[in-house]
Amino acid sequence: MDRDHHASQDVRRGRWHRGGRRLALALALALAACGDTGQARVALEVVGRGASLSTITSLDGWEVTLSEAEVAVGPIYLCASAAASADLCPSSVAEFADAAVIDALDPGAQALGEGEALSGETVRSLMLDYGIPWLTTQSRPQPTPAAPGGHSARLVGRAVQGDQAIDFIAEVDVVAVIRGTAALEGIAISATTISEGDHTLEVVVDPLRWIQIVDYDALAAMPPPPPGEPLVIAEGSTAYNALALAMTGAPPQIILHE
């Protein structure tokens, strides 16, 4: 654990380079391959799952049904430290360095790609991006190719209350607010020790938790869109803030198992 408390001065000045984390893992894996450390590189199959339902009642009493929900996840860094952050986790013990999109209305297993992990390490926390990382080498967050339409999430649905109906679309970007950090940090997971067999990393996304807190009464009070077109939940609006904050406050469930 001690090494997780060794934040470099670079980190404290906000100049931490997430490329460095990947390099650290690669170096550790290379050493492991020499047989010196007793650790081995194990493959990490990354699988996504969506919600089993598509309808929920919002906090203000609307019945909301999603017809489309695409959510980009990754990169994902799993850490030995009790809380994952740029300085507490300078080197991950498992990672999915890529990003992929999950059909968040499909509860079936969706292959997202492969990651890698170090056997013998215990994972306690993680940090992740929703497909738009912001590395210290970048002047602004950059969408990965997996990000749907260049966004973290694309949600399309209908909210109904009585004889009122709102068709809506939201394209939400959730990015780190500070360069060199992840969009989501400090996400605790059940402590899991990585054994020598291959592992699966499940990423379960439930967009109903996010759309539940939108103020649909306020949306209904907005000027209606042209006939046949959905209401666009625009960046900067309260509804957009609600979705983006919910995506940081109610992160995907991450499960690591053999």
Next chain:
Amino acid sequence: MNKWTCTFGLVSLALAPIACGDGAGTGSVQVFVEAEDTIPEGLSPGGDEGIADGWTVTYDRFLVVTGNFRASRSDAPDEALEAPEIHVIDMLNLPAGGLVIAEFDGVAATRWDRVGYDIPNADASALQAEGLSDADYAMMVAGGYSLYVEGRLTKADGESCLRGDPMECATATELHFAWGLQAGTSFDLCAPESGDAGFAVPTGATAQVKPTIHGDHWFFTNVTQGAEITERRAQWIADCDLDRDGEVTLDELGMVSAAEVFPASIYNISGALIPVTTARDYLEAQARTLGDFQGEGECPERRIL
């Protein structure tokens, strides 16, 4: 001798036998509670660690419940330092040298790498620390508070704005707040800002260990886990003065949706210990992060008590 001094003295004696270690020499440990400068000095606008949106913050009362200090060693799990007492403390009226809440003698001279303490909700078993008034002690216990803060926000051209279309703003150059919170939280795996986790006891000398209470976390724009890589902003509090009477109450904070006052382009709530749907939730979530260590060090394992 006041109540708390007497109590920890007894604890000290009781713990000495279990603290004696591996025969490699011993030393002492003195545990102080320390206030971050932001508590007595407040926060000013601007600068790297000032308020980014121009507000000045002054605290008039800052009461906190702290205690249940513990330390152990990864290399000798059976050895432990424990001081289970809980203290209600006036952080604006600390003794000049800091408030000692525990002392241990005959402690193995080595690194104690697993350190923690609590900021629990007060109850009648809590001790009244030196410098705390009887009235404040009674208020904390009656309210079951872990924290009580009272203070002012000032800004010469300040405004309080109600979200809407259009946004309605009114002049607000000074706002008062007085908040008692039941936000009991434990803090573990404490580490200084640099160096190894916990603290080292030198042979024949005394290690000074300082659980440090910070006073600026509700102004953060994210829930920091390690180094405080963040901005500090106070406008959200001003915007929650719904009745425009200059007093921002907990009830008002509870009536304001987080989405109304925390723009997603600026704020991030990942890592919060509680769900954040209102401004009051945000205040409480940040109140559950105030426990730091040796000044700017952190205690990254936090649990709700």
